[in-house]
Amino acid sequence: MKQIAMTVDIRLLVYSAFICILMWVPYVLTAIKTFGLVNMVSYPVPSYDGMPEWARRLYRAHMNLVENLAPFAVLVIVAALTGAANEMTALGARMFFWARLGQIVLHTAGVPWGRTLTFAIGWAGNLIIFWQIVGY
Template identity: 45%
Template structure:
């Protein structure tokens, strides 16, 4: 498996597990029955859990273009140092984004998001260049 596909797999795995802590926080605060019903939609969670939920939504939104770029590169047979580095940077930027978002690190969320965006742009430019 290429580095790009490996990083896509790890990014997907990260995105898959991000919901677990904020759901567990909600269950701990309101109970399992409220978490299993629509009552969960109207009740606030702990502030860190609300930030994690937003970070999860952002991860899902950004997984789509990242996956499309990596899969397109794979199908086109484009794999080089630039795409491998960009995919690796993207994964670590997404992990940093979650940590910065949940922790409330000033400018961390924005810088890590921008880093991931530029990593995707590098893959795109390699594909169309």
């Protein structure tokens, strides 16, 4: 099998995945502090109602990244495999990555309209990659 180059798109996909696999740490540590270690390891009903609002927002930001990482990954990988990766797909990947970082910070901080704006920018980045793959 031909090796795929480590393009900007692929690198930002890897960075996005790395952020996603680390995002649970702050809110789980906060859950342990809030509810106790024994309660958290005994498979409680998933509810973060008693936790600080920032931790609940970080949890929601994490779930949002989990939902959006899969389509981004598919688009980046298909672009790489089909030879469609170019400066525009790199732009789309940059938009997705930086928007997702911003979304994590703004959503966790509770900045009004911040999560919506950054979500839309990341979504537009995915559309740019899609359009390069299908030839528009």
